[in-house]
Amino acid sequence: MNATQAMFLSLLSPMVLAFILGVIATRVKSDLKFPEELYTALTIYLLVAIGLKGGYKLSISNLSDFWRPGLAAVALGVVIPIVSYYVLRQFGKFNVWNAAAIAAHYGSVSAVTFGEAIAFHDTLKEESLRAAIEAGAVAAGTAADAPAALAVYQAQGLNYEGFLPSLLTIMEVPAILVAIIISRLQASEDSLSSDEGGTMGDVMRELLAGKSTLLLIGFLIIGYVSGKRGWEQVAPWFDAPFRGVLTLFLLEAGLVTGRRLEDLKKVGPFLVGFGILMPVASALAGILAGKLTGMTMAGATVLAVLAASASYIAAPAACRVALPKASPTYYLTASLAITFPFNLIIGLPLYHFLAVKIYGL
Amino acid sequence: MNATQAMFLSLLSPMVLAFILGVIATRVKSDLKFPEELYTALTIYLLVAIGLKGGYKLSISNLSDFWRPGLAAVALGVVIPIVSYYVLRQFGKFNVWNAAAIAAHYGSVSAVTFGEAIAFHDTLKEESLRAAIEAGAVAAGTAADAPAALAVYQAQGLNYEGFLPSLLTIMEVPAILVAIIISRLQASEDSLSSDEGGTMGDVMRELLAGKSTLLLIGFLIIGYVSGKRGWEQVAPWFDAPFRGVLTLFLLEAGLVTGRRLEDLKKVGPFLVGFGILMPVASALAGILAGKLTGMTMAGATVLAVLAASASYIAAPAACRVALPKASPTYYLTASLAITFPFNLIIGLPLYHFLAVKIYGL
Amino acid sequence: MNATQAMFLSLLSPMVLAFILGVIATRVKSDLKFPEELYTALTIYLLVAIGLKGGYKLSISNLSDFWRPGLAAVALGVVIPIVSYYVLRQFGKFNVWNAAAIAAHYGSVSAVTFGEAIAFHDTLKEESLRAAIEAGAVAAGTAADAPAALAVYQAQGLNYEGFLPSLLTIMEVPAILVAIIISRLQASEDSLSSDEGGTMGDVMRELLAGKSTLLLIGFLIIGYVSGKRGWEQVAPWFDAPFRGVLTLFLLEAGLVTGRRLEDLKKVGPFLVGFGILMPVASALAGILAGKLTGMTMAGATVLAVLAASASYIAAPAACRVALPKASPTYYLTASLAITFPFNLIIGLPLYHFLAVKIYGL
Amino acid sequence: MQKFEMKLVVIIAEDELEPRLTKEILSLGARGYSASRVRGEGWHGARKSEWEGENVRIETIVPEPVADSILARVAERYMPHFAVVAYVQTVGILRVEKFV
Amino acid sequence: MQKFEMKLVVIIAEDELEPRLTKEILSLGARGYSASRVRGEGWHGARKSEWEGENVRIETIVPEPVADSILARVAERYMPHFAVVAYVQTVGILRVEKFV
Amino acid sequence: MQKFEMKLVVIIAEDELEPRLTKEILSLGARGYSASRVRGEGWHGARKSEWEGENVRIETIVPEPVADSILARVAERYMPHFAVVAYVQTVGILRVEKFV
């Protein structure tokens, strides 16, 4: 599959199209809106589904393959916010608080972008199997998880690791901590315990008990502990319908993004450029890190997507507590109205393309 | 299958029974109520599911068969509100605004009634296959979409066209525009741009950007564009569970209808009669239009259901903006407490029966 | 399967683990919370699903087997609240109102605990089939509902009766009535029609029209009437995803239980002891009643779970109307923070263990 | 612009009472009301979730005599048995006809 | 602690009007507002569900002249055609700068 | 019917503050409160969705001195750092015992 095909495959998925429809709906001032509660329900569903499946996959995968990519994920989570902060301060002229808050968002990750990356790779697998069947390389009617099918994915580097959701979980928190520490050092005042924002302890608690981290880690463990037997009990609800639910969620994400588009003028061209170039740079780092630590091409691509994605659940909640002086207009607009659509529409096939080149597949 | 059997098949479906349970619940003053947000969520689900599946079916069907039924649908959408308006003014003595608003509702369509019509025909198909297997006409274990099964449906006129959801979409808007134009001409004052209600432009925008139209058209296009590959990704969420979700929705619709029943006295016997006879007349016109334009019997029946159904999502929203002087008591009670249950419980098997007679099958 | 294995099977199910995660989330003061509307939506789903499936199973099962267990269920629903009331008054020193309200809760039943008991037995069935396949007793690939599989369940007493959801429905109401009657007699004043609480008629209406009873009875009838054909239309939504949805519900139940834990101090050690020992006693009575009336071991275990479970949907609503002087702190804390988690985590495998002993299987 | 004085009565009560209270209010002469869901704490403990019950907040603009009879009715029939809080304020409104 | 007097304007109207009303309020000089969903009954019948439409309750704290122009605007543009109720009260606030 | 005067304090703040604010209110002497979710706009921009955060509206009926200490506490601890608006009104209530 060449780059253009992958681009179209991604662009023409119902998920991405639903996102675009959501943006259009706000542009034509449609009265379509999702109740808050539905948004919350969809978020809970997605986080639980990602966590459970990740935990189950972890329970059947080889943990010794895990520690290198795990370290790479932590490293990305530390380096990306530092670089981001420096760029935003130096070239973007943002103040300490805003630079730190934006850096926290770009170092952390977006579970929905991750979900879409997984969905994209599942579609790639289906396509490669279909192509192999048409080419006569495997017998017609080969099941999607038959050994022959796995061999096809393997040959094309599509057989992504089972522990990827663990990387998502690992990368959620560190960047936010790093950004907060930087801001406190830079503000050169020991406000760690001042009223200006929560103490570092508050922030840690907020982060670890924050709903996205709690659900991801919690259900990762539940999935791991309850294993195959547990997974089979809940898979008809959390596995097969996943991409359909994601479609609804991305429709809502499009509505929110559309409303945010007006803020693009307020944040200025620098942040728009940052919101596009920083993810590409991070993605490159992610692919290289993946290759260095021995991941499959698909795994490296997903790591790239994680590196490139900007958080909009965990990080905003943390910044409201830890960096109350930072303006949500900057960090929310950047992560939601620039980087999220960019990754979804262009980034995903682009990073796949880069990974194909780098892996030489 | 004879008329009585079809009647029972329809009446004993969980969907229709859930609706009746909802009505009973309000009669016994149960504390059962659906949160608004759940209602909205179910509506979004149904519209997206209908749109997506319709778009996918359109992408695999022959567009040259489409233009005649399409024109017939538009014609019905223009004629029904004109006739309705005339009847309501002349015999019902309604004032201009109320007559126009009610006419708009009866010319437009109900997506849920449509959904139930499709569900009914899917059940008919399953029954006909079962009967054919029992009769030994096809081999036991024949898949529902095997050529032999399709031949069975074909012979009984059950193989409805893939473009039916497109007809639903087409018929949503014109009747509302027609009714509004009539009312403005009749009020013999050029209030098109006055404060009395939105301008015609406002109304058009409201209609096209209105949530039901936007979701239906939007996902029709998404389904079309993303094709079979896209549909398979989301079908486990939007296809198989459809009738189950519809059951919940109809339970809620029953609750609302039950609360409306008290308004039956307020609207008087004329509107009750209109709410029953007008749909039957429209359905007849629909079947004939379907036959004339070469549709299958099942397709013509669904067109009849569309003609007979009264809108209660798009039309009320439009009338609130365009015809603020019309009373919701009339148009909501008529469409929700009279025509909706009538179509659901009696109309559907009745129109099927009429279609069988007219098609001579 | 021995007791420890069953214990682990139950403890390591995603449902029970999700409940525990919910409790932990409140303990670490997570910001995770479910919107009310989601809670209501999940409740409606579970009640409808239990009712529909129960009705369908009833429609294909032998009604002559039903009347003895049905009578046993009614007897349990009458005896348990009387015993509970006596114990609470005599040894717990509760006043009339609180004793009656708590007794009502313990005599009535919890649909969610029932759902978990069914889920637990379905897992037991899957395990026994797997074990039989591994032991070579049945052929690999035997379908879960093939005659050979049914024989395996049969031999282990796991083939629970189709009418169990009917027992759930039957046991919801009587205990509440009994408890209210006791309290009114005890208060030795004819306040049946006084302003102090609703009249007996109000209470009956409240109970029968109450949402849980109405949905259970209503969909039991719908499932019965629409039979196999109806069930197949909605099963992809109400059957396969059941355990997944239950997982989400139990996560939310864990959040509520966690918030209630603080009230444990307020209610004192007596109620804590009562909330653990009373269910065990009731469960024993349930198993014996099941054995005496000729139920399967699995059926008797589920009857035991019903006897042991305390209501937290129907009973609180009824007590607010009928016994407004009783304190929710007592009855809610007892049923939700003590008995519910006890039954879920320890009770279920314990009652299974007792049933195995008593049935000698 | 001329403004008129009216009374605004606010009742916060357990949500099961909503149908009864709104019926009472209208029968005592109010021409309308608005209602919304609220959580709360008070004498009867926390009412913050569907499990414990929640509260409804009803507000109605009425002439003073109607306000008095609503408060009297609430005090007599509801306060002794249910979780209820009620208060009254003076508000300025534009069109008297709408409320009397 | 020193308190200042301001006007609190409350508008209850059909929820479709929310974007238009909040735009008007801000353009007439209010520095903020709060909005929530309410059910209700009144001249235009019951508005208690998504099918019939529901209402929005908007409250804004403003100086007296702004309150007057908001009420005048509502009376002129909205009351004749829509289901709207509006009232004004006096409230004590702490920081004047926030509202003018 | 005899009515008594009390103060009604209303606080509108970002919803993360709800647990902290209600704890403060009760510890300063209030016997109860009611809380609901509201959207809003103000100095801190729009707070109209789960993504941007929403607001909570807390109302509590208290004796005047308690009202003063609540306002003082809010002004001191919350206003400098968070999106908060607070105001106070006089209301008539029926049963004094319930609020003191």
Ligand SMILES: Nc1ncnc2c1ncn2[C@@H]1O[C@H](COP(=O)(O)O)[C@@H](O)[C@H]1O
């Ligand atoms: N002082 C108060 N101020 C505002 N609302 C209150 C107050 N006391 C009670 N409430 C509300 O009224 C409901 C019933 O009050 P109570 O009967 O005191 O439990 C509570 O759940 C609160 O929502």
Ligand SMILES: Nc1ncnc2c1ncn2[C@@H]1O[C@H](COP(=O)(O)O)[C@@H](O)[C@H]1O
């Ligand atoms: N007297 C009233 N007191 C409080 N709210 C009212 C009153 N009358 C009407 N409302 C509210 O304002 C909305 C529109 O009122 P109306 O135009 O009278 O139908 C109603 O749906 C109620 O929510």
Ligand SMILES: Nc1ncnc2c1ncn2[C@@H]1O[C@H](COP(=O)(O)O)[C@@H](O)[C@H]1O
């Ligand atoms: N003038 C106002 N009137 C009513 N509510 C306001 C006003 N200003 C702000 N608010 C509410 O208070 C919240 C925080 O205000 P602010 O700190 O100004 O952003 C806003 O989101 C609004 O919900």
Ligand code: NA
């Ligand atoms: Na990132």
Ligand code: NA
């Ligand atoms: Na029609």
Ligand code: NA
């Ligand atoms: Na029980």
